[in-house]
Amino acid sequence: MRPEAVAAMLPFLSESFANPSGGHRAARAAKTALEQAREVVAGALGAAPGEVIFTAGGTEADNLGIEGSGRAARAAGLGDGVVTCAFEHKAVLAACHRLEREGFRVQRVPATRGGLVELDALADALDDETVVVSVMLVNNEVGTVQPFDRVAEVVEAHAPRAVLHTDAVQAVPWLDVATAAARARLVSVSAHKFGGPKGTGALVARSGVALQPLLEGGGQERDLRAGTVNVAGAVAMATALQITTERRSVEVARVARLRDRLLDGLSESVDGLFENGDHAHKVAGSCHVGIRGIEAEMLLVALDQAGLCAAAGSSCASGATEPSHVLAAMGLPRPDAMSSIRLSLGFASTDADVDAALELVPAAIGTLRRSQAATR
Amino acid sequence: MKVLVAMSGGVDSSVAAALLLEAGHEVTGVTLRLWGGETDSGCCSVADVEDARRVAAQLGVAHYVFNLSAEFEEAVVEPYATAYASGSTPNPCVECNRSIKFGQLLARSEALGFDSLATGHHARVLHDDDGIMRLRRGVDARKDQSYVLYMLGQQELSRTMLPIGEITKAEVREHAARLGLRTATKAESMDVCFVRREDRRDFVDARMSPRPGPVVDTSGRVLAEHAGVAGFTVGQRRGLGVAVGAPRYVVAVDAGSATVTVGTRADLACDHVVVRDVCWAASPPPPDMCLAVQTRAHGTTGFGWIDGDVVRLREPMTRVASGQVVALYDGDVLVGGGIAD
Numbered sequence: 222m223r224p225e226a227v228a229a230m231l232p233f234l235s236e237s238f239a240n241p242s243g244g245h246r247a248a249r250a251a252k253t254a255l256e257q258a259r260e261v262v263a264g265a266l267g268a269a270p271g272e273v274i275f276t277a278g279g280t281e282a283d284n285l286g287i288e289g290s291g292r293a294a295r296a297a298g299l300g301d302g303v304v305t306c307a308f309e310h311k312a313v314l315a316a317c318h319r320l321e322r323e324g325f326r327v328q329r330v331p332a333t334r335g336g337l338v339e340l341d342a343l344a345d346a347l348d349d350e351t352v353v354v355s356v357m358l359v360n361n362e363v364g365t366v367q368p369f370d371r372v373a374e375v376v377e378a379h380a381p382r383a384v385l386h387t388d389a390v391q392a393v394p395w396l397d398v399a400t401a402a403a404r405a406r407l408v409s410v411s412a413h414k415f416g417g418p419k420g421t422g423a424l425v426a427r428s429g430v431a432l433q434p435l436l437e438g439g440g441q442e443r444d445l446r447a448g449t450v451n452v453a454g455a456v457a458m459a460t461a462l463q464i465t466t467e468r469r470s471v472e473v474a475r476v477a478r479l480r481d482r483l484l485d486g487l488s489e490s491v492d493g494l495f496e497n498g499d500h501a502h503k504v505a506g507s508c509h510v511g512i513r514g515i516e517a518e519m520l521l522v523a524l525d526q527a528g529l530c531a532a533a534g535s536s537c538a539s540g541a542t543e544p545s546h547v548l549a550a551m552g553l554p555r556p557d558a559m560s561s562i563r564l565s566l567g568f569a570s571t572d573a574d575v576d577a578a579l580e581l582v583p584a585a586i587g588t589l590r591r592s593q594a595a596t597r
Numbered sequence: 598m599k600v601l602v603a604m605s606g607g608v609d610s611s612v613a614a615a616l617l618l619e620a621g622h623e624v625t626g627v628t629l630r631l632w633g634g635e636t637d638s639g640c641c642s643v644a645d646v647e648d649a650r651r652v653a654a655q656l657g658v659a660h661y662v663f664n665l666s667a668e669f670e671e672a673v674v675e676p677y678a679t680a681y682a683s684g685s686t687p688n689p690c691v692e693c694n695r696s697i698k699f700g701q702l703l704a705r706s707e708a709l710g711f712d713s714l715a716t717g718h719h720a721r722v723l724h725d726d727d728g729i730m731r732l733r734r735g736v737d738a739r740k741d742q743s744y745v746l747y748m749l750g751q752q753e754l755s756r757t758m759l760p761i762g763e764i765t766k767a768e769v770r771e772h773a774a775r776l777g778l779r780t781a782t783k784a785e786s787m788d789v790c791f792v793r794r795e796d797r798r799d800f801v802d803a804r805m806s807p808r809p810g811p812v813v814d815t816s817g818r819v820l821a822e823h824a825g826v827a828g829f830t831v832g833q834r835r836g837l838g839v840a841v842g843a844p845r846y847v848v849a850v851d852a853g854s855a856t857v858t859v860g861t862r863a864d865l866a867c868d869h870v871v872v873r874d875v876c877w878a879a880s881p882p883p884p885d886m887c888l889a890v891q892t893r894a895h896g897t898t899g900f901g902w903i904d905g906d907v908v909r910l911r912e913p914m915t916r917v918a919s920g921q922v923v924a925l926y927d928g929d930v931l932v933g934g935g936i937a938d
Contacts, residue, residue, distance in 0.1 A: 518663055518664060519705060519708060519709065522661050522709055523709060525659070525661070526625075526659070526709070542662075542664050543664065588710065589708055589709075592707060592708040592709075592710070593708060
């Protein structure tokens with residue numbers, strides 16, 4: 222977390238612990254802090270404060286945006302079509318799958334080999350009865366920025382009734398979401414992706430978008446998300462988002478330089494290395510590479526033993542590495558997908574981290590290759 | 598030594614990791630994700646992986662999860678269904694030990710620079726004075742698992758540690774209690790990990806469409822009809838769907854003609870077993886060496902000797918279902934074995 226965000230949330234875990242929904246003095250202080258946080262989040266995301274719904278993270282925001290708008294639209298008799306992309310985050314795919322079980326028609330559009338949504342296929346999937354379209358802003362595994370304005374044009378032309386949702390969880394550190402997602406009616410973000418606490422997020426629902434809540438009870442968040450609001454989380458998220466927005470251009474340039482040094486260094490020192498996702502469309506912090514003949518799962522253990530944390534695919538509840546559905550949707554052959562790893566960089570990454578990675582990764586690959594050659 | 602311990606989340610492998618750590622080894626835990634579908638009844642549910650991870654954390658050792666589900670499907674589950682559908686009675690734990698634990702995992706441990714792979718099996722690796730490694734029964738005879746490790750050769754044995762075979766199950770539980778391991782009182786898994794015993798038939802039928810056929814006696818007379826050969830095992834007495842006076846047993850299953858043959862206990866007798874996938878821990882025994890024959894998880898059934906790919910029996914014994922392990926022992930040392938053809 223960003224230290225400023227930690228400092229911002231601490232008072233709301235100790236002296237200012239009141240429930241913002243109360244009527245007394247302490248409650249008013251909490252309520253003021255919550256509404257200030259809402260204004261900051263709204264400003265950074267290009268929304269009005271009344272359009273921000275605080276959630277317990279990106280997954281809830283995705284679920285609420287897609288299921289909530291889909292059910293409301295069908296109840297209003299607008300249609301039953303849902304369209305998304307096959308390489309979306311599981312939180313989006315699961316929400317679409319839930320709607321499918323409820324009888325909605327769900328279509329999943331393929332991605333290009335470079336990691337972008339197929340616009341022609343998207344157009345083909347849309348019709349007058351399409352009520353929800355969900356296309357992410359930045360892919361969470363390969364880091365490709367989607368052509369979102371083009372997506373919006375296609376949706377407006379072919380599915381006039383559809384509400385366009387975007388999962389912007391991965392985008393906030395790298396893009397001005399207020400601009401990039403200006404044409405989305407629903408936008409999901411998650412605080413821990415930009416230096417805020419885990420378990421905190423928000424859904425922007427532009428005015429006029431009908432939503433059915435997932436959680437019902439005390440009527441918080443304009444009856445759209447019941448449950449006592451996590452004031453400390455909201456305040457910390459706002460602080461982190463404000464700092465991220467202020468420093469974005471400087472940090473993006475710095476991280477891009479680090480990432481390019483890492484990628485160039487690995488390309489030079491490792492045989493059979495290939496990059497996943499079209500480089501020209503990737504965000505600054507994404508370094509997603511495959512190494513021919515190396516099993517990612519083995520490389521991750523070797524790197525962890527050497528003190529370097531990396532990831533592959535997406536982790537399931539048991540901690541095992543599952544074959545990546547993102548790489549599969551991009552049409553990557555399974556052996557290439559199984560030998561791909563993610564070395565993510567962020568605002569906390571340093572030149573020393575890149576130096577360490579440039580030493581440890583080639584060394585680990587060399588060791589694995591030597592032992593493979595010895596066993597053969 | 599740098600030891601990779603295969604931790605299932607159960608008490609035996611938890612204590613194996615703890616004992617190796619206490620003995621001064623550099624221990625790393627690994628849990629295999631092999632299945633985890635809705636039919637998971639054993640070792641790779643999320644809860645079991647979590648148990649293994651928590652025990653590793655308690656011991657202060659690193660822990661990883663390897664996803665070998667594709668390899669498990671190919672080497673264990675698919676052959677299991679095919680074997681039942683073709684009228685034999687496979688032992689999937691044996692194939693998992695052969696291809697997954699002492700195949701894929703052992704190779705991975707070597708590639709990652711580990712000196713040894715350890716598991717929680719009740720069996721002992723014996724380093725003999727002649728430089729040869731042998732597999733010995735576990736100290737606790739009732740828990741001995743050397744039978745399902747019949748395939749281990751010198752190469753595997755030289756890189757394998759089986760600390761649990763040196764103690765009894767009661768001692769395993771005492772160690773777990775002493776160390777406060779969360780798995781100390783965990784129940785033992787009894788079923789095959791990817792399917793419960795009572796669901797086996799449905800599991801096989803879902804993968805291999807069953808073909809109905811006749812149940813006949815040894816003279817070929819049709820006694821009944823059955824829905825598919827996967828429901829029958831040589832030696833089986835219950836659930837045959839035939840009503841004749843004396844007890845009847847399955848004496849043969851022929852998948853080609855979908856015929857199940859039943860007979861009396863005497864019809865089950867045999868004086869030899871043809872085996873395949875023969876493995877010897879060291880070198881093959883001399884042809885005249887009399888060895889104890891074991892055809893089920895616990896308890897020997899007689900004596901015999903190896904003659905090419907045939908185990909000749911000193912006295913007739915009950916026929917062994919195709920697919921079962923025939924293990925040969927010299928005292929409590931496993932000499933080797935094969936799979937009944």
